Amino acid sequence: MSEEIKQPVTAIKGIGEETAALLAELNIFTIEDLLTYLPYRYNDNRLRDLSEVEHDERVTVEGVISSEPSVAFFGRKKSRITVRVMVDKYLVSAVIFNQAYLKNKITLNQPVTITGKWNRHRQQITVSQMQFGNLVDNVQKAQFEPVYSVKGELTVKGLRRFIYLAFNQYGHLLDETLPDDIRRKYRLYSKMTALGALHFPKDAQQLKQARRRMVYEEFLLFQLKMQALRKFEREHSQGISIRYDNEQLKSFIASLPFPLTNAQKRVLSEILHDLKSPFRMNRLLQGDVGSGKTVVAAIALYAAVTSGYQGALMVPTEILAEQHTESLKKMLQPFGVRVELLTGSTKKKQRNIILEGLASGEIRIVIGTHALIQDDVNFHQLGLVITDEQHRFGVEQRRVLREKGENPDTLFMTATPIPRTLAITVFGEMDVSIIDEMPAGRKSIETYWAKPEMLERILQMVEKELQKGRQAYIICPLIEESEKLDVQNAIDVHASLVHYFHNRYSVGLMHGRLPSEEKDHVMKQFSENQIQVLVSTTVVEVGVNVPNATMMVIYDAERFGLSQLHQLRGRVGRGDHQSYCILLADPKSDVGKERMKIMTETTDGFVLSEKDLELRGPGDFFGKKQSGLPEFKVADMVHDYRALETARGDAERLINSEKFWEDDLYLPLRETIEASGILDGEKLD
Ligand code: ADP
Ligand code: MG
Numbered sequence: 277m278s279e280e281i282k283q284p285v286t287a288i289k290g291i292g293e294e295t296a297a298l299l300a301e302l303n304i305f306t307i308e309d310l311l312t313y314l315p316y317r318y319n320d321n322r323l324r325d326l327s328e329v330e331h332d333e334r335v336t337v338e339g340v341i342s343s344e345p346s347v348a349f350f351g352r353k354k355s356r357i358t359v360r361v362m363v364d365k366y367l368v369s370a371v372i373f374n375q376a377y378l379k380n381k382i383t384l385n386q387p388v389t390i391t392g393k394w395n396r397h398r399q400q401i402t403v404s405q406m407q408f409g410n411l412v413d414n415v416q417k418a419q420f421e422p423v424y425s426v427k428g429e430l431t432v433k434g435l436r437r438f439i440y441l442a443f444n445q446y447g448h449l450l451d452e453t454l455p456d457d458i459r460r461k462y463r464l465y466s467k468m469t470a471l472g473a474l475h476f477p478k479d480a481q482q483l484k485q486a487r488r489r490m491v492y493e494e495f496l497l498f499q500l501k502m503q504a505l506r507k508f509e510r511e512h513s514q515g516i517s518i519r520y521d522n523e524q525l526k527s528f529i530a531s532l533p534f535p536l537t538n539a540q541k542r543v544l545s546e547i548l549h550d551l552k553s554p555f556r557m558n559r560l561l562q563g564d565v566g567s568g569k570t571v572v573a574a575i576a577l578y579a580a581v582t583s584g585y586q587g588a589l590m591v592p593t594e595i596l597a598e599q600h601t602e603s604l605k606k607m608l609q610p611f612g613v614r615v616e617l618l619t620g621s622t623k624k625k626q627r628n629i630i631l632e633g634l635a636s637g638e639i640r641i642v643i644g645t646h647a648l649i650q651d652d653v654n655f656h657q658l659g660l661v662i663t664d665e666q667h668r669f670g671v672e673q674r675r676v677l678r679e680k681g682e683n684p685d686t687l688f689m690t691a692t693p694i695p696r697t698l699a700i701t702v703f704g705e706m707d708v709s710i711i712d713e714m715p716a717g718r719k720s721i722e723t724y725w726a727k728p729e730m731l732e733r734i735l736q737m738v739e740k741e742l743q744k745g746r747q748a749y750i751i752c753p754l755i756e757e758s759e760k761l762d763v764q765n766a767i768d769v770h771a772s773l774v775h776y777f778h779n780r781y782s783v784g785l786m787h788g789r790l791p792s793e794e795k796d797h798v799m800k801q802f803s804e805n806q807i808q809v810l811v812s813t814t815v816v817e818v819g820v821n822v823p824n825a826t827m828m829v830i831y832d833a834e835r836f837g838l839s840q841l842h843q844l845r846g847r848v849g850r851g852d853h854q855s856y857c858i859l860l861a862d863p864k865s866d867v868g869k870e871r872m873k874i875m876t877e878t879t880d881g882f883v884l885s886e887k888d889l890e891l892r893g894p895g896d897f898f899g900k901k902q903s904g905l906p907e908f909k910v911a912d913m914v915h916d917y918r919a920l921e922t923a924r925g926d927a928e929r930l931i932n933s934e935k936f937w938e939d940d941l942y943l944p945l946r947e948t949i950e951a952s953g954i955l956d957g958e959k960l961d
Contacts, residue, residue: 282308298429302425310438311471318477321420335392341384342384353374370392390405420480439475454467455941455942492923495922495924498704501948507932514554516554519552520552521583531610559709562690565846569691570664586657586659589604589663590661590664594796595796659684693885697913720849721856725861731860742808746826748808752812782807787813795815824853825848833859838891870891
């Protein structure tokens with residue numbers, strides 16, 4: 277490492293204490309900080325053909341003045357010049373605000389280069405800069421003008437000058453991070469060339485190459501850490517080897533009311549392989565709503581039980597815990613397995629019995645909410661931990677549960693299909709199994725988008741389903757950040773529907789503020805068809821299974837993300853009957869409209885998740901709470917996903933090769949892994 281570059285910025289000729297203070301506000305302290313402080317965007321000053329320019333886009337064009345300018349004054353200092361300019365074959369109008377003095381300079385047939393915002397509808401450019409003469413004459417103007425984020429008195433122009441000084445004096449000292457073989461393989465710029473081009477791009481091609489190099493570097497460094505973590509965890513955490521009984525397992529699978537799908541078989545064999553191996557399993561199981569993850573979990577838990585271990589299944593809500601308990605009991609009790617439920621509302625006496633049973637090992641499988649990770653819950657021999665709908669749990673909760681046993685195998689299940697790019701970044705240290713096939717015979721849910729004023733007709737549709745003996749969910753308007761208002765909405769909608777279905781059908785209400793016994797009671801009534809219409813907030817989102825429900829109406833659907841809509845929709849279409857989902861929405865934005873449209877077009881969760889990621893961006897994908905997303909300076913996980921995959925493959929190969937750990941060629945890469953603390957057993961955050 278060159279130490280010179282770590283000097284304070286004042287070492288640069290032309291930068292004094294005052295400037296250093298300004299730079300410090302941007303967290304720029306050393307020469308290296310300054311050199312690697314990158315533009316967040318570029319002004320594109322290239323000449324464009326107006327037919328290709330979007331409405332409201334900034335553009336630079338050359339043209340010839342084709343009319344006398346006219347000036348209008350308004351207010352004291354305000355003015356507007358309007359003049360016609362011939363740009364290629366287009367006659368456009370150029371509007372210049374508050375620069376009345378230009379009027380005398382503008383003459384007919386004079387060539388000009390103008391930069392400004394293009395109004396496509398009016399064929400008009402609002403000029404931010406007008407230069408007389410053609411661009412060729414204005415050579416000093418760069419095609420791409422870097423724009424940096426600045427604070428205080430520092431201007432972009434000033435910052436650019438300081439970076440220029442730094443680059444001239446110290447640029448050659450920038451250390452190369454990437455080994456030659458990799459750079460040659462992908463024809464990547466050196467670090468110095470790349471940074472130089474990002475600050476002072478000559479043209480589009482150069483900028484592109486510079487970005488390509490930095491994107492790859494960022495991804496590679498990140499993936500190296502992930503892969504190192506994965507390797508380290510595998511080799512250093514003595515896992516357990518669960519020697520399950522194959523015959524018992526086979527007869528259990530044969531007892532199921534349906535044959536497993538091929539996808540279920542495949543993920544099951546991946547999981548069983550991990551169970552048997554002495555490494556600790558750390559696996560993510562992705563499968564769309566209704567793809568049948570529960571039964572896979574049940575088989576895996578049973579496998580652990582047959583070899584003398586206990587299993588735990590942790591879920592985010594009590595309703596879900598109960599449903600799982602019920603279905604697992606049904607499957608497993610005939611095989612002599614004791615399954616119990618433990619949640620926050622388990623009564624003290626019952627709770628003590630369960631705690632005892634877990635400690636003695638008599639209870640083989642326990643299902644519960646975060647109540648499972650309390651301090652006083654101890655296991656006799658916990659071998660397998662499964663969490664369902666894992667994105668609802670924080671990283672910390674997952675870790676606590678895992679530490680309940682002696683390195684139990686862990687499986688995280690999620691019904692939120694995670695786009696590949698995110699899966700390999702956020703869960704980069706995990707192995708991933710995917711159920712990409714639905715059980716045979718599922719009918720796809722017919723989805724419609726309706727305007728709110730069509731509510732009356734929608735209710736008639738609901739009624740038609742009810743007449744056939746089916747049931748319906750009505751999901752209430754969502755008000756962000758305010759559970760209280762959500763609840764109020766649900767109460768209002770409930771009241772009006774009770775009135776609407778008066779004497780014909782019974783309407784239940786479910787929301788997050790109900791005491792949990794009440795929730796369970798309502799849910800039970802719904803699943804036993806004592807209630808036909810369930811008005812609810814999004815608490816029914818996760819996992820709930822009532823196969824007779826065939827109608828889902830979602831109010832204010834535009835307020836939900838695609839993934840969440842998909843989750844909600846997944847509550848219907850679980851039985852043999854055709855199901856329907858109605859999105860009541862009046863989205864104002866294009867993105868909102870796009871969302872509704874795509875919901876009506878596909879029921880494939882992976883397609884929706886990719887689309888969601890595209891529309892919302894990676895930051896919002898998992899919601900605000902916990903994203904665990906790494907931050908990249910240059911790279912964009914969504915648009916640069918190919919590079920991400922390449923880097924992941926390369927990282928995996930490198931980490932597992934001896935050469936990587938020995939050859940000096942890879943020293944800079946090894947140093948970044950070492951600096952992250954992974955090799956000392958610390959965790960990546
Ligand atoms: P999810 O993946 O959303 O948790 P579930 O495990 O709740 O899905 O399964 C949804 C429904 O599909 C359940 O009623 C389950 O019994 C049924 N199911 C699961 N696997 C199969 C299969 N291979 N064939 C037919 N039905 C299945
Ligand atoms: Mg499930």
